[in-house]
Amino acid sequence: MDSDVQRIAVVGLGPMGQALATAFARAGHEVTVWNRTPGKAEGLPVPVSVAGSVSEVVRAADVVVACLIDDAAVRGVVEGVDFEGRPLVNLTSSDPRQAREMARWADVQGFAYLPGVILTPTPMIGTPAGTVLLSGDAGVYDRVASALAALGERIVYLGPDPARASAFDVALLDLFATATNGLLHAFALAGAEGIAPSEFAGFAAGMGGLLPEMATRFAGQIESGEFPGSRSTIASAASSVRHITAAAREHGLDTGMLDAAQGVIEHAVAQGHGADGLGRLATMFGPR
Incomplete structure (x- = not known):
């Protein structure tokens, strides 16, 4: 052999x-x-x-x-x-x-x-x-x-930690599951406003293309503990999510995932982090 x-x-x-x-x-x-x-x-x-x-x-x-x-x-x-x-x-x-x-x-x-x-x-x-x-x-x-x-x-x-591979897996699946849910919810919202899926898809693909750079940038911010709001702030995200949620509710769409996101964002604002960048939200998912 x-x-x-x-x-x-x-x-x-x-x-x-x-x-x-x-x-x-x-x-x-x-x-x-x-x-x-x-x-x-x-x-x-x-x-x-x-x-x-x-x-x-x-x-x-x-x-x-x-x-x-x-x-x-x-x-x-x-x-x-x-x-x-x-x-x-x-x-x-x-x-x-x-x-x-x-x-x-x-x-x-x-x-x-x-x-x-x-x-x-x-x-x-x-x-x-x-x-x-x-x-x-x-x-x-x-x-x-x-x-x-x-x-x-x-x-x-x-x-050597036997759970480390699984930890990577569930965290990556968290990203996949929430991103996929967000994409499909976006198709539903766009469709409710009369936008054809094929018309919407090109813009959605461009939005998804932002994630690789964001992953690298947020990783650096989380490790350093510094979250500059020079590109966007948590306060502005709070306003955006309110608009999205209002539009979805007007069409009778489920807003559970948006409500959860809004809850985390509003908690961050209440803790005085409204002027921070979005990377700060990674530190806000623990017990309250």
Whole structure:
């Protein structure tokens, strides 16, 4: 066997598990898969071996990669299976608390364990854009890094805290969820005013293009604790959100997300930060 070729097991053949198995196989690794529901491997575009049990798929591998619906499903599948020192890479999504609990459980079980998260959709797995974040035992990461390179060019180890990858994941999903909700709400508001979606889309794309620069600028402000209002102020944002909310309510649109944003902004103004820049709002989401 070529020294660069590894035997990789993929546990779970949902859409992401199928993408993982395909990427590993296309990179030249020997892939064995297992799924609770038989037949999922039949649609794969690459040849793989199919195991009849979790124990069988583990014995066939040098590295075991799990991607299931949640950590409880992973525990239910691998508990009691003798891994004989083989590393278990868990690419199942969870929140940071769950990630820490899973790591403690894996330690009690005696697993060589490494949790991670996948930040790219299935079509990107195995391409240069493929991005996977990992955190936890550095020794386990060193053992599996070469195999995981098949998944993309951004395989990033974030340090020993087993919840760090999950923390990045939920924060990034927070951005995605709220930005997507905001975009769709904007389409609804524009439509209520008779603006065609195709007409609105170009302007919306331009608005979204502001985010990369804002992310970098706000990061510097948050780290320095200085929030200049030279570009825009929280007080002006308060006025803007009131106008948006009024327009949405006039058309009977839901304003829950806008109300929440307005609450944070008004809290900042009440605390004397009306003249500060918008970056200050990142410090205003804690308990009141």
